[in-house]
Amino acid sequence: MASRKFTIKVPATSANIGPGFDVVGLSLSLHLTLTVVVPPPSDGPYVPPLLKYTGEGAAEVPLDAYKNLTTRVALYLLRCHDIRSFPSRLDIHVNNEIPFGRGLGSSGAAVIAGVLLGNELGGLNLPRERLLDFALMVERHPDNVTAALVGGFVGSYLRELDEAATEAASVPLSEVLPEFPPDAGEDWGLNPPVPPLGIGHYVRFGWSESIKAVAIIPRFELSTAKAREVLPLQYSRKDLVFNLQRLAVLTTALGQSPPNPELIYEAMKDRVHQPYRKALIPGLPEVTSSITPATHPGLLGICLSGAGPTILALATHGFDAIAEDARAIFRKTNVKIDWKLLTVVGGSVVVQ
Numbered sequence: 001m002a003s004r005k006f007t008i009k010v011p012a013t014s015a016n017i018g019p020g021f022d023v024v025g026l027s028l029s030l031h032l033t034l035t036v037v038v039p040p041p042s043d044g045p046y047v048p049p050l051l052k053y054t055g056e057g058a059a060e061v062p063l064d065a066y067k068n069l070t071t072r073v074a075l076y077l078l079r080c081h082d083i084r085s086f087p088s089r090l091d092i093h094v095n096n097e098i099p100f101g102r103g104l105g106s107s108g109a110a111v112i113a114g115v116l117l118g119n120e121l122g123g124l125n126l127p128r129e130r131l132l133d134f135a136l137m138v139e140r141h142p143d144n145v146t147a148a149l150v151g152g153f154v155g156s157y158l159r160e161l162d163e164a165a166t167e168a169a170s171v172p173l174s175e176v177l178p179e180f181p182p183d184a185g186e187d188w189g190l191n192p193p194v195p196p197l198g199i200g201h202y203v204r205f206g207w208s209e210s211i212k213a214v215a216i217i218p219r220f221e222l223s224t225a226k227a228r229e230v231l232p233l234q235y236s237r238k239d240l241v242f243n244l245q246r247l248a249v250l251t252t253a254l255g256q257s258p259p260n261p262e263l264i265y266e267a268m269k270d271r272v273h274q275p276y277r278k279a280l281i282p283g284l285p286e287v288t289s290s291i292t293p294a295t296h297p298g299l300l301g302i303c304l305s306g307a308g309p310t311i312l313a314l315a316t317h318g319f320d321a322i323a324e325d326a327r328a329i330f331r332k333t334n335v336k337i338d339w340k341l342l343t344v345v346g347g348s349v350v351v352q
C-alpha cells in the first residue's frame with residue numbers, strides 16, 4: 001500500500017475592514033500551505049508526527065505536534081470523533097507566508113489548516129459548516145476563520161445558543177486543545193467538548209475585481225489578545241450607529257464597479273476598535289487620516305487590518321505612493337514597515 005499525500009492551502013485574512021469589528025473578513029493572497037504524507041499502516045512501534053516548518057514564524061513555532069496550534073486543532077477534531085492519535089510516521093511540511101501577530105489572520109489560518117488536517121486524516125468528510133463550528137471553538141471571533149475557510153469578502157455572525165450549548169461553546173481553550181499524546185498517562189484532553197451545531201453563519205458579499213489591497217506591515221508584533229484587552233465593554237449609541245451606518249454601505253460599495261472612493265473612504269471609518277488601539281500602534285491615526293482619495297489618487301479607503309499593527313489600504317492604483325507615504329509617517333515614530341500588494345483570493349483548498 002502506497003503513502004497518501006495531500007496539500008492544504010489556507011489564505012491570510014484581514015478582519016474588520018474599518019467598521020465591521022468581529023463581523024467581516026477578506027481573504028488575501030498570502031498562504032499557509034501544509035504538505036502532508038501519511039505512510040501506509042505498519043506493525044512497527046508508534047512514531048509521532050514529524051513536523052517541518054519554513055517561512056514566516058519558522059524560528060518560533062513549536063515543532064512538537066502536541067504544542068503546535070495547527071496539529072493541536074487537528075487532534076481536537078480527531079478526538080471529538082474517537083480517534084485518539086495521529087497516524088504513525090505522519091510527515092507534515094508547513095510553509096507559511098503569513099507574518100505572525102500582524103493582523104493578517106495567521107492564527108485563524110493555522111486553526112483552519114488544523115480543522116482541514118483533522119478532517120482529512122480522520123476521513124471525516126465533515127461539511128464546511130461543521131468545520132467552521134470546530135474552528136469557532138478555538139478562535140472565537142468568526143471574521144478571520146470564516147474568510148479563511150470560504151474565501152472572498154465575507155460577513156458572519158455567531159448564532160445565539162441555548163444555555164447548554166452556550167456553556168459547551170465557552171469552555172476554556174485549554175479544555176478544547178489537546179496538549180499530550182494519548183500515552184502520557186493523562187486522560188485529560190481525550191474527550192474534549194464537542195462543538196454545538198451551527199455556531200457560525202456567513203454570507204459572501206460582492207467584490208469589485210479592480211480593488212487591490214496594500215498591506216502596510218510594521219516590523220513589530222502585536223498579539224490579538226493584547227489588542228482586544230484595550231477595548232471597552234460598552235459603547236455609546238452614537239458610536240454604534242456610526243459603525244452600523246458605514247458597514248451597511250461598505251458591504252455593497254466594495255462590490256460596485258467602478259468603486260466610488262468618496263463613499264468607500266468614509267464607509268471604512270470606525271469608532272469601535274481603532275480609536276482604542278491607536279496607543280498600541282504609533283502612527284495609526286496619522287496614516288489613516290492623512291492618506292485620502294484626495295491626496296492619493298486610486299485610494300478607496302484605509303483601516304487597521306484585524307487587530308493590527310498592519311494597515312490595509314484598498315485601492316485601484318497608486319499603490320507605491322500610498323505605501324511609501326505610509327512608510328514615511330511610520331518612520332517619524334521609529335517604526336519600520338514592509339509592504340505587499342495583495343489580491344482577494346478564494347478560500348481554503350485541499351488537493352489530493
Ligand SMILES: Nc1ncnc2c1ncn2[C@@H]1O[C@H](COP(=O)(O)OP(=O)(O)O)[C@@H](O)[C@H]1O
Nearest residue numbers: 069100101102103104105106107108110223224
Ligand atoms: N502557522 C502557524 N502555526 C502555529 N502557530 C501559529 C501559526 N500561525 C500563527 N500561530 C500562532 O498564533 C500567534 C499569532 O496570533 P495572533 O496574535 O492572533 O495574531 P494574528 O492572527 O493577527 O497573526 C503566533 O504567535 C503563534 O503562536
Ligand SMILES: N[C@@H](CCOP(=O)(O)O)C(=O)O
Nearest residue numbers: 015022103104105224306307
Ligand atoms: N476582529 C478581531 C480580528 C483579529 O484579527 P487578527 O488578524 O489580528 O488576529 C479583532 O479586531 O480583534
